[in-house]
Amino acid sequence: MTDDIAVEARDSGKVYGQGAGAVTALDGISLTIRKAEFFTLLGPSGCGKTTLLKLIAGFESPTTGQILLDGNDITFDPPNKRPINTVFQSYALFPHLSVAENIGFGLKMLGRPKAEIADTVTRMLALVRLDKMADRKPGQLSGGQQQRVALARALAPAPRVLLLDEPLSALDLQLRKEMQIELKRLQVETGITFIFVTHDQEEALTMSDRIGVMHAGHLLQVGDPRTIYTRPANRFVASFIGESNFLTGTLDGDLLTLDAGPCLTVEHGPDAPKTGKVTAAIRPEQIRITSTTLGDGIPATVTHTVYFGTDTHCLVALNDGTEITVRLQSPASGDVGLRPGSEVTLKFEPGALIVLPEAA
Template sequence: MGLVQTEKLGNCGSLQREAVGIKRVVKCYGSFEALKGVSLSIADNEFFTLLGPSGCGKTTLLRSIAGFEDVTEGEIALYGLDIAALPPEQRPVNTVFQQYALFPHMSVRENVAFGLRMKGVAQAERQARAAEMLEMVHLSEFGDRLPSQLSGGQQQRVALARALAPRPRVLLLDEPLSALDLKLRQAMRVELKQLQETTGITFVFVTHDQEEALAMSDRIAVMSAGEVQQVGDPRTIYEAPVNRFVAEFIGETNVLPVTVSDVSAGRARVALAGCRDLIAQAPEDLSPGAHHVSIRPERLSLADGGEADLTARVERVVYLGTDLQLLACLPNGASLTVRLQNTARTSLPLQGQELGFQIEEGAVRLLVD
């Protein structure tokens, strides 16, 4: 049985059993290559997220695991078993789709028990399991209602309970929160993560929402154009992006052109036009010359009385409640975004004002374009 190196909190560096093994998977639709040799190892009892923009291949990969798509090349294994020849109904997985597809003429309880009935589970056990699942998703008192009598969030919970009732070894979730409003999405993130931890089932979650991925995942695979760009825990993905795509796609960042003069021991001296030289985190094999750096907006602060790392002219101030977003322009014409925490002591900068900013130590990261 395969083992996978994980970096889960509380279990850092330990070896865990592999739940899903994906090796050099290619998927072609005619001449279009939707997946280009994707390889991933997903651990047992892991909340693993496939994250990327529309058309990057994340849903195609999820559907390939489920058996709804045949792969052109490569292998997919579940707990060491090659599943290429298994139809969807024989794979130890269940899927929660973006559209919940609840049966409108069935009660909530009947919806949850449906998959068990299809598997020939005895009625008494079906009813007991449905009751257990409804209690788990906090819908015990709604068992006799029809789906049309539930809110969107409640319908989402019913779909989850139905998928979990047969006790799959892996649960696949294809953007299940996208139809919910912001407040409900935020609440369901917490519930989904708690549900995964309670059941101990491996969750493979697809989303294009970066905040969603960061909030719930043990690890994230960032995808673009059918390829995996980076795999890591949320903090590593955000703090140490391996290339420009990941830096710009995950959260908000400033990508600025610089000239690298030397690289040594993972650090480099970089020159940004109109600013003093900075020290940046750098890949070991990076060569001197023209490159780009990433600086997160929240890692910049006003240089009140201190020496400024860079100066910029304020072009717009956006009030966001918890934060102030400053849209500014550097002397070389490059745009700069700064986020300042909104406190009682924070005064609103004026449009056109020249301000000095300090950069938090270690916040400048050189990117591979």
């Protein structure tokens, strides 16, 4: 156990029910989260990420394994004995209390002196930029402002770890983006370990120091956002984080002969095979497209284009019928000049095509 580890799950499992009706929510998760880190648990609904958060918070006890905080076993400590706070999807603010009173409520319950409470509330209001709204009631605030109050209340007791269970899900798109920036700023300024749960890949990529991708109760990959995106451990990670194209072919070392015909050089993902029938992944933005069919490259036919503003997605079909997406930066006119039926040539960026494990 090193000094920079805040939270550790050791072979932590959670099973609900017994016998034939038992449901495994977590299957032996082992994970370390560093001090002062913004760590995100990412995955689809039902993957076990919120269950793991509950084990850390103390709202649930693991069926197997341990939970440690700063090297100390807290597996069966009640929530009120853990220096950990949680921010939920619902803000859970007291409607009859002012913003300042909501922020100071937890400190009051802890029996802190009035002067300390007043000083802490003032600092928290400044931290979440609500200095001028101390006397307002929650009903007089926007959704984003209410979320800031909930954050300030959770941060006021200076917990060692702050757990955030999809706290931005109730906000509209613009507020979500603003709060993503605010959350990262708050984490950096306070130096508190944040453990954030979301199914939103953009939130995970933009805010996290590291990400743990979960699926069906398993932890599939842990890494920084760039590694998770560019070097996914398996097909699920590649498909869940961003958009990927999947191509099949026959592999011989570093050379992959696609079912569509061309032979390409590939990179190997973790635990990927070196020979035989395989699947390889490539991101849409790592493909170049030209309107000529001359020279080296993969021949394809444009089937559809979709304009997204900053970029245009071009759907093309290879000779064997495989459809892949190419992401192109949109010109000022918004017209990339490619029409359905156009014959084009595709070229892959060096090192962008990655062979993935067949079992994924």
